Amino acid sequence: MATSEASQKQITVMNPDKVSRRGFLGNVLVGWGLFLAGAHVGLLGCVRFLFPNVLFEPPQSFKADLPNTYAEGVDERFKNTNGVWLVKTVSDPLSGRPADAGMFALSTTCTHLGCIPNWLAADLKFKCPCHGSGFRMSGMNFEGPAPRPLERHRIAFADDGQILVDKSQKYQWEKGQWINPESFLKI
Amino acid sequence: MALFESFFNSLASPELYTLIFTGVFLLYCARYRLLTRPGWVVGISLAIALFFIIGAQNHDFMTIIAKGDNMPIVIMIFAVFWCLSLAFRQAAVNDMRIEKGEPPTEALDSNKKVLVWPDLIYPEFVCTVLLTAIFIAWGIAVEAPLEEPASGTRAPNPAKAPWYFLGLQEMLVYFDPWLAGVVLPGMIVVGLMAIPYIDTNPRGNGYFTFKERPFAIGMFLFGFIVLWVSLVIMGTFLRGPNWNFFGPFEYWDPHKIEPLVNVNLSEFIWVGMGNTRLPDNPLIREAPGILLILAYFVITPALLAKTILKKFFHEMGFARFSILIMLLLGMASLPIKMLLRWTINLKYVVAIPEWFFNI
Incomplete structure (x- = not known):
């Protein structure tokens, strides 16, 4: 006890402006509090970046010409601008109406890792250049690693008779959504 | 030349390529004492170099190896072989000494001390200068393999990962993204970190040996050489447009038909x-x-x-x-x-x- 008091005194002599334990902890608390508050303000600033003032993106819903401008098969005119293939077919058994001719809108995003496949007209298939996934004209996956078919989008007639494609709606075959009448436009 | 090309093209089917690669790897592990002799190392290096020199006469093969992205792969093939030979040579010498009852060579110079300056820093400095000079010359001589401006609606065909990720890209062909992109790489990293806790065998610590640790070294090298390096080589030389398999001397025809109807x-x-x-x-x-x-x-x-x-x-x-x-x-x-x-x-x-x- 005596030695402890003596050493305590010695320390006090050596450090005349010694900070008390309570004072030190108080300083730490204030310092960390200020730091964390500042960090959170910075974080909020980052969150603000998720909501830009202007979006340079094509609208999700767009008009895609009159149906009679399309030939049977895959049409690529809206691939680069809107990320959609429009397919005209005489029969599409996968949408549950094999007797009807019509059109559907296929997403251009590969269901494996999100690359953009190419339409190989000579081979009648979509083929992804990244890992070799292949899809038939209907969007059905048949080769490579893609685990599910390409997604289809909502397709309907606009008031002026043009085709209206709505990319905010998607229909997945593996969930049984291709039989939804809005995923297939009877012509 | 035509015979040379068709011979290597016929070996380039993926299953044959992998079997041959694995076979050569196993043979190397079994006969490392012979194959790491200086004469053999020089001979094998010359044979690989000869393959590239003859192959470069072929336009399609030349297009692949002359691409700025792929030069590191050619260097990698030699570098991996030489590093492997160096390690296995020292292991072969030690294994022979241990068989005779002598200590490994590393034990002989364990008392020897070197000075940091000049013995260590000086060679490092020379290497730094040399490598900097080589990289500057390389950077000036070879054009950067830049492609067309990036577009969200078009992917280059074939779309290849950087050369060090080609093994990962090859894995993604066979597995779902969450497995090949998350679980398996995670297992590789965690597994490598776990080695010191799994492997408590003290033999081979501080000296080169293969005979005392064939399972540990063999398994590690199988994972690295056969399941990573060979996939990088495969992704570079055998994968072409639409991610189809091509022989190294085959024209990259984007309309090559390969019936790949996959079945679950x-x-x-x-x-x-x-x-x-x-x-x-x-x-x-x-x-x-x-x-x-x-x-x-x-x-x-x-x-x-x-x-x-x-x-x-x-x-x-x-x-x-x-x-x-x-x-x-x-x-x-x-x-x-x-x-x-x-x-x-x-x-x-x-x-x-x-x-x-x-x-």
Whole structure:
């Protein structure tokens, strides 16, 4: 006890402006509090970046010409601008109406890792250049690693008779959504 | 020349390429004392160089190796071979000394001390200057392999990963993204970190040897050489447009037709063997695959612990042995899945796209 008091005194002599334990902890608390508050303000600033003032993106819903401008098969005119293939077919058994001719809108995003496949007209298939996934004209996956078919989008007639494609709606075959009448436009 | 090209093109089917690569690797491990003699190392290096020199006469092959991206791969082939030879040469010398009852060569100079300056810093400084000079010359001489401006609606064909990620890209061809992109790389990193805790055998610490640690070194090198380096080479020389397989001397025809109709295990079982349609409930439909995966990860370790790896099981104890076996089985699942895809076009063992779960 005596030695402890003596050493305590010695320390006090050596450090005349010694900070008390309570004072030190108080300083730490204030310092960390200020730091964390500042960090959170910075974080909020980052969150603000998720909501830009202007979006340079094509609208999700767009008009895609009159149906009679399309030939049977895959049409690529809206691939680069809107990320959609429009397919005209005489029969599409996968949408549950094999007797009807019509059109559907296929997403251009590969269901494996999100690359953009190419339409190989000579081979009648979509083929992804990244890992070799292949899809038939209907969007059905048949080769490579893609685990599910390409997604289809909502397709309907606009008031002026043009085709209206709505990319905010998607229909997945593996969930049984291709039989939804809005995923297939009877012509 | 035509004979040379058609010979190597015929070896370039993926299953043959992998079998030959694995065979050469096993032969090297078995005969490392002979194959690491200086004469052999020089001879094999010259043979590889000769292959590239003759191959460069071919326009299609030249296009591949002259691309700025692919030059590191050619360098890598030599660098891996030389580093391997250097390590195995020292292991061969030590193994022969240990057989004669002498200590390994590293024990002889364990008392020798060197000065940091000039013995260590000076060679490092010379290397730094040399490499900087080489990289500057390389950077000036070879054009950067820039491509067309990036576009969200078009991907180059073939779309290849950077050369060091080609092994990962090849893995993604056989597995679902969450497995090949998250679980398997995670297992590789965690598995490498776990080695010091699994492997408590002190032999081989501080000196080169192969004879005393054939399993540990062999398994590591199998993972690195056969399952990574060989996939990088395959991704560079054998993968072409639409991610199809091409021979190294074959024209990259973007319309090459390769019938790759892939079949899930459930379709093999229910439609192929049972001659019925697929059950509607995904769990019943995929039951064979789920049982197979469970058997692979439960029954195989038990069998191995009772038979080939009995000694390991007793030395390591249950916990260590289980972790080792899980890592080994995870590693083995890659070549197994690749071979099944190439031979019987198997797509997924368990395929539940409804829940985005495929193995």
